[in-house]
Amino acid sequence: MLQNTLGHTSLGEERSEKVDDALRRHQGEAGALIPVLQEVQRSFGYISKENMAYIARALKLPLSEVYGVASFYAQFYLEPRGEHMVRVCLGTACHVRGGEKILESFAEALGIRPGETTPDKRFSLERVACLGACGLAPAAMIGEKTYGRLTPEKVTEVVREYVGPAH
Numbered sequence: 001m002l003q004n005t006l007g008h009t010s011l012g013e014e015r016s017e018k019v020d021d022a023l024r025r026h027q028g029e030a031g032a033l034i035p036v037l038q039e040v041q042r043s044f045g046y047i048s049k050e051n052m053a054y055i056a057r058a059l060k061l062p063l064s065e066v067y068g069v070a071s072f073y074a075q076f077y078l079e080p081r082g083e084h085m086v087r088v089c090l091g092t093a094c095h096v097r098g099g100e101k102i103l104e105s106f107a108e109a110l111g112i113r114p115g116e117t118t119p120d121k122r123f124s125l126e127r128v129a130c131l132g133a134c135g136l137a138p139a140a141m142i143g144e145k146t147y148g149r150l151t152p153e154k155v156t157e158v159v160r161e162y163v164g165p166a167h
């Protein structure tokens with residue numbers, strides 16, 4: 001019980017400390033909102049409502065403006081994302097080499113649609129415009145790792161690497 005309480009406290013402190021650090025770094029800058037949101041997202045993987053309200057107060061901006069900016073840019077996530085971010089490329093090079101099929105294969109293997117997160121919070125699926133690996137088209141990334149020349153069969157194998165064999 002005591003441990004639980006302590007755990008919660010330190011998590012909360014760490015949370016606001018990181019937001020405070022971001023705010024300090026961009027203090028007094030015109031247009032501080034976007035870099036602060038970027039740092040907060042880098043720290044937590046998304047921007048919670050709580051953190052949006054905190055940032056709005058600190059930057060003396062209306063919450064509606066912070067929410068407006070955070071929801072306008074595709075780079076910001078307003079919900080927690082999965083532990084593994086799966087980015088499937090649908091840029092020109094990947095598109096012509098069957099990127100859509102690769103996206104479908106990932107969606108099927110993970111049981112989610114693009115923009116969704118698995119219920120166990122392990123994976124989020126996203127389509128992107130170019131991963132800078134056009135020579136490996138069709139390509140996808142899981143976290144920082146790039147997978148190239150994908151086929152639906154390879155997608156199944158790759159997902160199995162992360163999920164483990166079926167029970």
Ligand code: FES
Binds near residue numbers: 129130131133134
């Ligand atoms: S178009 Fe897919 S990696 Fe560039």
